[in-house]
Each structure stands twice: as C-alpha cells, then as structure tokens.
Amino acid sequence: MKQTWRWFGPDDPVTLDHVKQAGATSIVTALHHLNDGRAWPDDEVLKRKALIEGNGLTWSVVESIIVHEDVKTRIGRYRELIDNYKASIRAVAKAGITTVCYNFMAITDWTRTDLDHRMPHGGTALRFDIVEFCAYDVFILKRPNAEADHPADRIEQAALRLESLSESDLARLERNLIEWVPAREFVYDRRSLNRMLDVYRELSDTGFRDNLFAFLGEIIPVAEEAGVKMAIHPDDPPFSLFGLPRVVRNAADIRALRQTVPSPSNGITLCTGSYGANPENDLVAMAKEFAPDIHFAHLRNVTKEADGSFHEAEHLEGDTDMVQVTLALMAEERRRREAGRPDWEIPMRPDHGHAIIDDIGKPVNPGYSCIGRLKGLAELRGIMRTIEALDLA
Template identity: 65%
Template sequence: MKQTWRWFGPDDPVTLAHVRQAGAIGIVSALHHMNRGQAWTDDEVLKRKSEIESAGLSWDVVESIAVPEAIKTRSGDFRAKIDNHKASLRAVARAGIKVCCYNFMAITDWTRTDLDWPLANGGTALRFDMIDFCAYDVLILKRCDAEADHPPERIEAARQRMASWPESKAAQLERNLIDWVPARETVYDRQSFLHQLDEYRDITVEGLREHLFLFVREIAETAEELGLKLAIHPDDPPFPLFGLPRVNSTQSDTQKLFDAVPSPANGVTLCTGSYGANPGNDLVKMARAFAPHIHFAHLRNTTREVDGSFYEAEHLDGDTDMIGVVAALREMEMAQSREIPMRPDHGHLIVDDTGKKVNPGYSCIGRLKGLAELRGVMRTVDAFRAGRVS
C-alpha cells in the first residue's frame, strides 16, 4: 500500500515538510476553498499539485469534491451541481490524479460529540457518546419526533446527565455536532440545521439510495472515460443520526451500490473506523469481499460500547482486527498486481501537539504514530508471506 497523508492545504497546521518527516510519500487533498459545488478549474488544481510536488510528494487522492445537498435531495439546481462535479473530475484527471474519494451522507459529514475526550495516558481522542447525542437531539435541538429515535431509558439518562453539565457544555456540544468539520460544505447554526433537516423529511432510506445510484451512474460514466477510480466513503457513524437516512453503513449497503452501478470506476474507500463502529461489520471479511472495488483505504480503529457509543482507539487496538485487514489488503494487492493508497486516519492528540492549534483528529504526532505502527504491520505481513519469518 502506498503510504499517504491527508493535507488540508496551505492553511493546515501540519505542513508538507512534516508529512515527509512522518514517512508518507503521497498526499490526499482537495480544493477546500472551492467546496460549495462549483467546478474546479485547471489552474487551481495545478496550483495545488505544484505545491505538493514542490515538497517532494505526489498528489494521489482527491478527498473530496463536494456532493452538495441539492444532489442528495435531487432538488433545486442539482443538475448544474452534477455538471460541476463532472467538470471537477475532468480537471483532476487532466492533472494526472487517479482516485477520488467522496461521501453521500445527508447533511452531516463525520460526526463526534467529543473532539478532546481524555484518555488514560493523558492524550485525547475523538468520541461519539450516545447519551450526549441524545441530549442534544431531544433536549437542545428539540428535533421533531426525535423522542421516537431514542429508547426511554436513554432519554432519561440524557436528562440526568444534562442536569450536571457546566454552562458551556451545551454550546460546545452543538458546535461539535453541527457547526464544525474541516472542509465541510456548509456551516450550520441551530435554525439553519433544522431547516435543512426539513428538506429530508419526505426522503426515505430507499429514496436516498436511489438518488445515490442515479448520481454514481452519471459520474462513473465520466470517470470511466477519464480513467479515474471513484471511492465512496462509508457513513460515519454507520447508523442513522437526526432521523436522516443512511445508505452506506454496512457491507450490504455498499454491495447494493456495486450491483446497481457495475462500472470498473465504481469503488469504495475501505474506512475501517467508519465501518468498524457498526458491530455487524466484519472488516476482514469486507476487505476480501470488496477486493476488486477497493481503491483507497482509511486505516483507524474504534472501541465500541454497549449503548452504541465509541471512541477512536490506538490504530492497532480497538474492535477491528487491523492486522487481519492489512493482511487481506496486501493479499489483494499482490493478487491483482496493483497498489492502493492508504492513510492513517485520525490520531490521538499527544505529546507536543497538546495545546497546539490542530484540526481535531488530524494532529501530526498521533497520525505519525499510527502510520509507523501500520508500516510495521505491512512489513511484517510481507516478510511472513516471503517466508522470512514464521
């Protein structure tokens, strides 16, 4: 696997020089200043490519060209937005980039209740706490019909917990859930978020799934012509939030997309953290089942809790058999004579990064540690296959 690193552009606190020191050789990036559904231009794509290559790195994956809500709901100017998406794919292809990761999550991008959850070792991690989420959904946001999506005991636990919160907790929770994600297309406040939820009121799971199929049929045709590989990112978390439909949370969900759009360009980003937060997903099995369709991998681990909560674990700990996943991916690469890009996804906030301005989940040292651990697994797997170790 080619070792890559997500870089948010010139404003990223983690510089390209840091990336090289971490040992990555490729970059995963996007034009985050052009993330509102407009067409990317050749000049802007080539400018970003030049910045990356001047640092001795290669731009291997675009993550992501935005998929605006109008495309997901098939409303408003969705046709123009799809045309812009295709134009962006063409600009990317002309620059020589071969893989495009995207997601189709309604309204939310990846969602966490805690961005600095304390760990026993003194570092912090990203966390999704189901009770805190319920408190926001039912008691703060007061979403219509929210009570129906949470069992009574969870709502009562949320009431009790909320009663002990400091005054700042509710505002911080709201910011974490609806107002913050790096490179999100839209930043919401409470009223605009509720308004956007209304846009999905009549869209069922099957309705959103059909919208996904329609969109991917179009862009896959363009990608095939251009020699690009599309890699959909799974839902994160891989279960419904805010009453919104989810269509890419399980092995079955993703297989339905492959069946509906049987294009060689149509593939998946195997995100072990996103899929892994759903106990029904077997990541080693999925790595083998999806082998022809895996064009990119996000490698991270999560530890699940009984009530559905989870936190970002060490890359080699948690509930996902990371060694088994890496072995399955290396087996796939050797069988198909191809190399896929991977990146260490998320990382703990540790050591000298503590107290610095960072994008939560994307600090330098935590990801460097994860990449080093994953690199060790890859080399051990290769040595085992070559008979150098037993």
C-alpha cells in the same frame, strides 16, 4: 500499500515537510477553498499539484469533491451541480490524479460529540457519546418527533445527563455536532439545521439510496472515460443521526451499490473506523469480500460500548484486527500486480490520530494532529514490512 497523508492545504498546521518526516510519500487533499459545488478549474488543480510536487511529494487521492445537498436531495440546482462535478472529475484526471474519495452523507459529515476525550495515556481522542447526542437531539435542538428515534431508557439517561452538563459543556456539544466539521465551507446553527432537516423530512433510506444511484449513474461513465476510480466513504457514524437517511453503513449497502452501478470505477473507501463503529460489520471479512472494489483505505480503530457509544482507539488496538485487515489488502495488491495492473498499489492513510505529546494544546484540525497520525502510520508500516518480509500476503 501506498502511504499517504491527508493534508488540508496551505493553511493546515501540519506542513508538507511534516508529512515527509512522518514517512508518507503521497498527499490526499482537495481544493478546499473552492469546494462549494463549483467546477474545479484546471489551473487551480495544477497549481495545487505543483505545490505538492515542489515539496517532494505526489498528489495521489482527491478527498473530497463535495457532493452538494441539492444533488443528494435532487432539488434546486442539482442538474448544474452534477455537471460541475463531472467537470471536476475531468480536471483532476487531466492532472494525473485518478482516485477520488467522496461521501454521500445527508447534511452531516463525520460526527462526534467530544473532540478532546481524555485517554488514560494523557492525550485525547475523538468520541461519540450516544447519550449526549440524544440529549442534544431531544432536549436542546428539540427536533420534531426526535423521541421516536431513541429508546425510552436512552431518553431517560439523556435527561439525567443534561442536568449534569454545564453551559460550557452544552456549548461544546452543540459546536461539535452542528457548527464544526473539517474542510466544510459552511456551518449550521439550530435554525439553519432545522431548515435542512425539513428538506430531508420525507426522504426515506430508499429514496436517498435512489438519489445516490442516480448520481452514480451520471458520474461513473465520466469517471470511466477519464480513468478515475471513485471510492465512496461510509457514513460516520454508520447509523442515523437527526432522523436522516443512511445508505453506506454495511456490507449489504456496498453490495447494492456495486450491483446497481457495476463498473471498475465504482468502488469504495474501506474506512475501518467508520464501518467499525457498526457492531454488525466484520472488517476482515469485508476487506476480503470487497477487495477488488477497494480503491482507497482509511486505517483507524474504534472501541465500541454496549450502548452504541464509541471512541477512537490506538491504530492497532480497538475492536478491529488491523493486522488481518492489512493482510487482506496486501493480498489484493499481490493479485493485482500478478494480473499486470499498473495501478496495483492501494493508497492508504492513517486516519485520525490521538492528540499526544507536543500536539496537545496546539492548533490542530481535530483528529488530524501530526504526532498521533505519525505514530499510527509507523505502526501500520511495521505491519506492512512484516507481511512483506515473511511473504505472508
């Protein structure tokens, strides 16, 4: 597989030299300074590409061209914003970048309650604590009817947990849940979040899914014409937060996506961490079933807990059999290569990583520390080399 690395641009504390030292050959990035729904200018795309190539790397995946909330809800400026999205697809295609990873998550991007969960090895990981989330949703945000979205025993646990949290704990929880997400051009406070929740109040999973399909019905023909593969990222976590709709959670959602807008350009990002947080998902089976539709892979692992909480594990630990997932992806690569496809190689990146060794205490984008991802990439590379050497795929 093509070994890539997510890079947040010139302000990323992980430099392009670090990326090369980690052994990656390609970059996954976006024009984060312009990612507010406007059309990406050709010259800005080419400028970013030249910077990457000038450092001996290639730009192989765009992650992400933001899908504006007006597009997801089909209100306000959504028509103009969809046209801008089409223009951005054409701009990256002109620059030779033919894979675009994106998501269709309502309001939130990936969400965790703890960005520095202490691990037994002394480093830290990302964690989602369902009880702490409930405490925030019900007792701090006080979202209308939030109690209906949580079982009674969880609300009781949340009330007890709330009593044990200090003011700094509460500030940390709120910051992690609504104020901070990497590569987003804005943040929420309680008032603005509640205003956005009001916008979504009457939008069911069915209505939100219809909006996704309507969006794809417009952009996929443009992607086909431009030779771009669109790869939707799953919801993270793959269950509802704040009562919001979720429509990319499991195998059934992928099947509906593919059947409604059938096209080689309408594919998925197999994020083993996001899908892996849903107990009903069998990642090995999904990698095999949807292999032809996988245009990009995020490889990371999670350890699930009985109550619905989870934390991000070492790349080869956790609940997902990463060896078998990698084997399935490399078998698909072989099928594509034997069919004569020039784009047979599936780009992958080591998604997230623990903060370990010299990265502890350094300024980093949570989840995107250098050494933790380097370690994960090295482990995944070992799997790939073994599969190749033994001709297993």
